[in-house]
Amino acid sequence: MKPLLIGVLLAGVLGAQTEVRHAIVLPSYKDLKYAPLPPINPPVPAEVTLSNGMKVFMLEDHELPLVSGTALIRTGNLFDPKGKIGLAGLTGDVLRAGGTTSKTGDQLDVELENIAASVESQIGESSGTLRFSCLKENTAQVLRVFKDLLTAPEFREDKLDLAKTQLRSEISRRNDDAHGIAEREFSDILYGRDNSYGWQMEYSDVDNIQRQDLLNFYRRYYFPANIQLEIYGDFSTAEMKATLEQLLGEWKYSQAPVPPFPKVPEKAEPGIFLATKTDVTQTFLDVGHLGGVLRDKDYPALEVAAEILGGSFSSRLFRNVRTEHGWAYSIGASWGAQYDHPGLFHISGSTQSAHTVDTLKAVRDELDRIRTSEVTDQELQTAKDTVLNGFVFNFDRPSKTLNRLIVYEYYGYPRDFIFQYQKAVAAVTKADVLRVAKQYFRPQDLSYIAVGNPKDFGTPLSALDLKISDIDLSIPEPKQETSQTDPASLEKGKDLLRRAQQSLGGSEKLAAVKDLQYQADVDVQTPGGPPMKVKQTNSFLMSGVLRQESELPFGKQSLYSDGKSGWLAGMQGVQNLPAAVLKQARGEMFRQILALSLSDRDPDRAVNYAGDGVLEISSKDGESVRLQVDEKTGVPLKLTYQEAGPQGPASIDLTYSDWREVAGVRLPFEWTVVQGGQKFAVVKIQDYKINSGLTQEALSKKP
């Protein structure tokens, strides 16, 4: 009996640990009865067509002293031309920022904010908008600004420059956030990178876009018959109608009807796509394939199926991956239908690196389960109730009815589409869910996008037995403008290079240099960090060998390369030269000023004249620099090139100074390095040694 007694006592003590309250009988939700809601009686907006053909929808709401409006323009970045990706977005942005013919954008900023009003413009994937919002008493004033922006935007150059600067920064930052990378790559891979649904803006696109492009884009799409206008708030419909006619009626501009948006290429990209990010502890996962459109007859059943699969707290994926395994905070699924083109069936979430494969397997299992057996009555009921009981929230503000109407009108949907949807959801059966899951969820077509740190995955992705491709996150630099390679230009280039050789001591003396060694003090300004002093010894064999000894604040480092391979020795011991460092080492040899000046003797190098004293020197293996030479004296002034950095290529400017003679040739004793527009380092040479008898054997000796 003793053990039992202890057991009872323990239970008593322990009971206080987990129980918050002793059980008393609480009212149960099962006993509650719910009165029906009043029938939904959506407001009916007024519709007019102005004399210029612009359709207007108006809905009064006098609850608050506010008026707002939206012009919906049939356009979109789906119409971006190849080579100028981003044109639509820029047009939308600069339409507002660039002001009107009578006022600059900056003047409008002050005028509008002085009265707590806003007018904003944007162009998204398949529509453009110009919106205003103001206090009732300022309606007339703000409508005038709205009209001017809609009908007479100026697209001032300075604001285009600003917008382009901003876009370049956004491009440079696009790989900073793993979650963002996963979402973007998911969409780009599923739609394909060769069309406007899936392609990505690059620096070269931004560079290519000029003011005239914006004007042309604007003129093509912004015309009355191509615009629907909606006005909402505290106004009188009759007065507003007269005001709009007076304000906009005279804008008679016309264009040919806008063509339909491009078709989505129907295809699948099955397999795993991996992007490596080392600064994360989670893997961001996006799994799916092309989906459908809202008008598909099976859309309501698919919504129910996706809801059960991963739409809510009570869904299968949420329960499995989050609640039962604790592998993820965020996990879910959506059918993702679009109005006019196939959307993306999309399962997404993020999990700690070590559970990447577990989570993907769970996703696969749940997809199989919903495709092979019927959902339970309870699941079906919950999913349907969630939609149907929350239906009233589609009507909780009159503005929602107006917004819906204008969107249905835009995409050619029936006006009662939402009620058709409600009815269809109510009719969905378990058999429907199984049928659509089988038919529309296609495991064999799934693309799995994973962004994370594969080093920490534990179980490798190969365990999933799918084709694995790496996603290349590098950001291409704009193509350097290459000048024409006509004979005259080539001749001019050679001529200028010869003058440079002269200034350095003459080609014969330069060619006589077999090896070169120098010691340098480098003052590095690390971005955002304190200055760093580095002592370096660089040894070159002109045949193509480099050794570099550096004393860094955190230790010594040696590097050796013969241009094909090499090693790196530091605190972590000796390792083979990583590809990125090898590329840098080759670049160093390529850009060595003596080697550079003899580029006309190297059959693997091309020398071109780019104008204004600039030589373009490139090698067959992809190195390329621009060397600026003083056209009068032949003295090399500045070297400009791209260097691969962790965030994509950075532009480097290197300026030479303090030229002195060493053993018959002239060499720069100081150079200044500017990276991405910021001073990066000053290099001071202590002494140069020429032909001191360096050998490859000696240079390749590991420390």
Next chain:
Amino acid sequence: MKSPTVKLILLLVFPLALLAQSLSDFEKRVTEFTLGNGLHFIIFERHEAPVVSFHSYVNAGSVDDPSGETGIAHMFEHMAFKGTQTIGTKNYALERQAMDEAEHVYDRYDAERNKGLKADKAKLAELQQQLKAAMDKANSFVIPNAYPQLIEENGGVGMNAGTGEDSTNYFYNFPRNRLELWFLLESQRFYDPVFREFYKERDVVREERRMRVESSPQGGLVEALLATAFAAHPYRNMPGGWASDIDNFRLTEAIAFYKKYYVPANITISIAGDVDPKECRRLADKYFSILPSGPLPSGPRTVEPVQKGEKRVKVESPAQPFILVGYKRPDQNDKDDPVFDVLNEILSGERTGLFYTELVRDQKIALGAAAQASFPGGKYPNLFLLFLVPNRGHTVEENEKAAYQIIDRLKTDKVTDDTLNRIKTKVRASLVRRLDSNAGMAEALTFYHVNYGDWRKLFTGIDDIAKVTADDVQRVAKQYFVPETRTVVYTYAPARAAGEQKGQGQ
């Protein structure tokens, strides 16, 4: 194609406002009452549509996390969705017995583990096995996610909760015919939360931290800012807590937190929408009166000592650079609170704020630049925050310097009447716009009631802002925007990159 976007982390809380004359109209639609146990209700009638928004504001947040248990307020917030003795279980009596047994095994496991180097590894492994079995048994009685499912299937939308430094908030919306269901569910989760699946949810909470902080360059930078700026006050911890604390949470600790801080007098609830206040009162009495009253807990006793000199921290990150600057400022009940709101507008108000017009538009050195009047919370002395995102090819130093030039000008030149008037107009209009949302109003009414003692501050705060003069702006800028109490954190590229590029001359 999706346009590239840069997600800026700061949720800018703009000062609130409304036309003061409409306060009296508004008051007619507000009913307040306090239950015998101290729980306070604010009802806002809005009969435009048959829907209701609910907002429960618990005046306890991560600043109240005990030492070694950072993140426990947030952990409880997750447990508040786990159900009750009647919701979420197949057999509560058996479930509780199994939960108790699991805790018992966990105690023995902890006892062995706490021996450190002297712990018996074999015994530990065995206990771990036992623990897993005991937890599995307890979990076998669970009906997962029954509580949130009830909300969802009854048409609840916008269901969520959030834990901040100062408070924990629970909110969602129901069609009006589910009013009583809300009373039942909300009162029971605060009366009788069952901490089931605690250790699995602990893993979920840990994942949340991985997602928000560890895998986000901005999250990591904010964490560094707080840990640097605050030497002692718990504002130094992110609301999610530190990883090692989360990994070791015990169920008993969460219960202790709940018992101390979730007393009725520490909770304020607002209901906004198509409701009858008398009916609300009746239901409040019926459902919430059972919550036993308890003493109001005190806030953290630690007071942040005076900062002596600028603090600077750099955080290694391969991401493009960001910089955060925080100036120490007094709490939200200081007389200068509205002046900080005005300063915030001067610097980062939409298209006319100085950060936009100068750093972004004219100098083109920043992709984005913003301020926030109060960070990370307002109840205790906190930070006036600057957030700068350099443009490509521009550095954090350049941005920092340019931002200081603007800040310094606020100390030497008086802000113009035009600017002040513009800000005051905008603040008023923003309150009008805010009235358009039941959920927004429910949140605001609880926030102002708890933090300023009266929801009317939502309206009268406008008057406070209207009284701010150019002299005030200059005086406060001079007093608080000083290097001595400044904390600067920024990211920099890993040293490896600098080392590799050192010799790029030749």
